[in-house]
Amino acid sequence: MNKNQAGYRWKAAMAATLLLTVVGCGTVGQGASPASGGTSTPQTGKTESQPSQGIKLGSNGPITIDFWHIQASIYGDAIKEMVSEFNKEYEGKIIVKEVFQGSYDDLNKKVRAALQGGGLPAVSMAYESDTLEYMKAGRIVPLDEYINDPTYGVSKQDLDDIMPGVLARQRIPEYSGKTMSWPHGNSSMGVYYNMDLLKKAGFDKPPATWKEFETMALEITQKANVPALVMSNGNNGGSFRSWLRTYGIDPIALDQSGVNYNNPQAIELASMIKNLSDKKAIVLAQDTEQEFTNGRAAMEIGTTARTSSKLELVKDKFKWGITLIPQGGSKEKVTELYGGNQVLFKTTPEKQLAGWMFLKYFAASKAQSIYAAKTGYFPATKSAQNTDLLKKNYLDNPQKKQAFEEVFPYARIDVSTAARSKMDTSVGGALQGMMAGKMTPADAMKKAQDDAAKALKEYK
Numbered sequence: 001m002n003k004n005q006a007g008y009r010w011k012a013a014m015a016a017t018l019l020l021t022v023v024g025c026g027t028v029g030q031g032a033s034p035a036s037g038g039t040s041t042p043q044t045g046k047t048e049s050q051p052s053q054g055i056k057l058g059s060n061g062p063i064t065i066d067f068w069h070i071q072a073s074i075y076g077d078a079i080k081e082m083v084s085e086f087n088k089e090y091e092g093k094i095i096v097k098e099v100f101q102g103s104y105d106d107l108n109k110k111v112r113a114a115l116q117g118g119g120l121p122a123v124s125m126a127y128e129s130d131t132l133e134y135m136k137a138g139r140i141v142p143l144d145e146y147i148n149d150p151t152y153g154v155s156k157q158d159l160d161d162i163m164p165g166v167l168a169r170q171r172i173p174e175y176s177g178k179t180m181s182w183p184h185g186n187s188s189m190g191v192y193y194n195m196d197l198l199k200k201a202g203f204d205k206p207p208a209t210w211k212e213f214e215t216m217a218l219e220i221t222q223k224a225n226v227p228a229l230v231m232s233n234g235n236n237g238g239s240f241r242s243w244l245r246t247y248g249i250d251p252i253a254l255d256q257s258g259v260n261y262n263n264p265q266a267i268e269l270a271s272m273i274k275n276l277s278d279k280k281a282i283v284l285a286q287d288t289e290q291e292f293t294n295g296r297a298a299m300e301i302g303t304t305a306r307t308s309s310k311l312e313l314v315k316d317k318f319k320w321g322i323t324l325i326p327q328g329g330s331k332e333k334v335t336e337l338y339g340g341n342q343v344l345f346k347t348t349p350e351k352q353l354a355g356w357m358f359l360k361y362f363a364a365s366k367a368q369s370i371y372a373a374k375t376g377y378f379p380a381t382k383s384a385q386n387t388d389l390l391k392k393n394y395l396d397n398p399q400k401k402q403a404f405e406e407v408f409p410y411a412r413i414d415v416s417t418a419a420r421s422k423m424d425t426s427v428g429g430a431l432q433g434m435m436a437g438k439m440t441p442a443d444a445m446k447k448a449q450d451d452a453a454k455a456l457k458e459y460k
Contacts, residue, residue, distance in 0.1 A: 051145050052152050055353050058093035063354040065122035065347075067098045070107050070340070074308055076100060078374035082367045086358060094354045096123075104130075104340070115139055122347055122355035125340040128416035131181050132174055134343060141344040142178040143170075146356040154360065162363070165411065166380045169341060172416050181341035183363040183380035185371060187305035188411035189242050189336040190403055191326070195319040197298040200224045206299065206323055210246070213326040214272050217281040220298045228276070230297035233284035237428030237448075239301065241414065242336040243269055247328030252415040252423070252456070259456055261427060262449035265328060270434060270441035277435050284435075289313070301325055303338050304403040307376030311397055322399055323406045337411035339377065376400060378408050419459035426451035 057063065071079050083098045099121070101107040108130055114120040115137050126134065134140045147154050159167070162183065170181045193206040198216075201223040207213035217228035231239070241251045247265040260266075276282040285291045292300035293313035307322060314320055325335050342362065344355045361367055365387060368379035373393040384390055385404075394401040414420070427448040434444035 050149055050151075051349065051356075052149050052353050055350055057090075057350075057354065057357070062091075062093055062095045063350050064095045064097065065351050065354050065358065067096050067358065068101045068107060068110070068121045068124040069098060070101060070104050070125055072100060074312075075305075075375050075377075078371050081374070082362060082370055085367065085370070086361050089361070090357065094357060096358050108133075120345045120347065122351045123342055123344060123358055125184055126181060126343045127340055128169065128172060128174075128181075128413075129418045129420060131341065131343055132416070132418060134345075135175070135180060139346050140180060141346055141352055142180055143182060143344060143356070143359070144179050146344075146353075146360075147179060152353065152357065152360075161365075161381045161383050163378075163380055163382060165337065165413070169337075169413055174416060181343050182359040184340045184342045185305070185375070185377035186337060186339035186380060186408075186411070187303045187377050188338060188403070188407045189239075189301065189325055190304045190322045190407040191324070192292055192300045192302065192306075192310060192322050193320060194292070194295060194298045195321060197224045197226060197295070197318070201298075206321075207326050208324075210243075210269065210272060210326045210328055214276065217276050218279060221279065221281040224298060226295070227283040227297045228281045229299045229301065230283055230285050230288045230291040231301070232288055233286055235425055235428030236431055237424035237426065240269070240273075240427055240431060241424060243325065243328075245334050245336075245414070246325065246330050248330035249328075250415070251427075251452075252417060252420065254415060256415060256417050256456065256460075259423065259449060259452040261452055262445045266445045266448075267442050269328070270431065270444055273431070274434055274441050293317075303376070304378070304407055305338065305376040307397070307400050307403055308374065309376070311399065320399065322403045324410055333410040334412055335407060335410050337413040372400075376403065378404055417456065417459065419456045422455040422458070423452040426455050 067083065069079055079098055083096050086096055087094070101110050104127065107125065111120070111124060111130070111134070115134070120139065131140065146152065147159070163186070166183050166186055170179050170183065191206060197220060198204070198206065201216070201220040203216055203219070207216050220226070220228040244251050244261075244266055247269070249260055249263060249265050251260055253259065273282060283297065288297075288300050288302065289306060289309065291297045293310060295318055304322060310320070324333060327333055342359055344352060344359060346352070347355070363380050365379075365381055365384045368381055368384045369387040369390040371377055372379040372384065373389050379385065379390065385394075394404070430439075430444040430448040430451065433439050433447070434441055439447065
């Protein structure tokens with residue numbers, strides 16, 4: 001099987017797996033505790049090489065490692081708590097220092113600089129495109145030997161506890177059969193809706209399809225006297241790519257051989273956006289969350305990771321919920337799977353083992369329940385939902401449970417390519433030109449096709 005065939009089959013298998021996964025979170029097994037020195041059951045048996053061989057954590061004092069991340073506000077608070085809990089559990093053995101590095105772009109730039117000049121952390125957040133870049137530089141560690149390590153590895157039971165789609169992200173075809181990253185956090189694209197404004201316009205639920213959305217949006221704008229949807233005034237190319245997938249279209253070919261934006265479905269979607277924008281049913285804003293949470297827009301489409309901030313900002317101002325984005329003509333419901341992963345950089349054997357222990361801890365049930373409770377992220381494991389913390393959190397915050405049940409089961413990662421960001425920017429530029437009246441929807445999609453294809457070719 002060639003690489004293209006492998007990519008296609010993996011994508012199909014992952015999509016089916018995700019759609020079969022209804023709810024979940026769970027425990028990436030702790031394996032054996034370093035304190036106990038016990039042995040976990042490896043997934044695939046012993047490996048010839050044992051990365052922990054000869055290393056006894058804490059024998060020469062605690063090993064200090066850095067963890068670089070991009071999370072601030074409530075997300076940063078969750079990171080601090082998880083790191084604090086880890087440091088308590090591994091007191092005398094490992095000390096993790098969490099370092100906020102700004103946005104993903106900021107983080108990636110700092111990692112690139114460290115790749116050239118030194119100073120790499122032991123662990124860093126990374127998207128698939130980042131991981132591929134670091135692989136090319138030969139500076140990150142495949143995790144399979146750690147997963148199968150007889151002392152510090154992950155048992156088959158605990159490995160099976162990880163959400164299938166989440167685990168698949170760590171083993172995409174481009175990783176050549178290796179596990180090159182480990183779970184951090186996962187969210188999805190959903191639609192937040194103001195139930196009070198929907199009812200004011202005569203609707204008792206949000207739209208299930210884009211056709212319903214267009215009709216409802218015009219009614220809401222007229223009867224509730226507010227825009228139906230607020231969108232970012234920045235680049236919306238990534239959102240458009242995700243929306244187009246609901247029509248059963250792969251904007252980026254599964255084998256990365258080309259793009260597909262100049263088609264009837266894309267033109268239909270772009271025409272809807274233009275029509276609603278012209279009629280003020282869709283408005284643009286720098287801070288879409290502020291517009292929604294202050295009741296100045298009936299709907300906002302964005303990451304489910306913002307459910308916690310929505311709860312804090314809306315309070316009891318109005319009734320609201322979050323559900324799956326409107327769907328096109330796809331046979332299977334779909335939305336975008338978001339969230340970064342974590343990678344282990346090549347440093348010293350001791351720091352690499354310490355970094356692996358942190359990776360494993362972070363993706364386990366205890367830490368993931370903290371992360372999910374404090375943020376809108378979904379836990380990476382199935383059993384995390386059974387923790388007392390998350391049970392109570394979902395009971396107290398039904399919108400978070402709603403997102404978990406109505407959105408996450410349909411979340412699928414899009415094709416991993418280093419060109420995706422530039423492609424999204426190109427498509428976003430075409431959409432901006434269309435909304436400004438400089439080109440028709442058909443012309444905008446032709447331009448999106450040409451520019452995205454050029455971007456993809458540049459990265460091949």
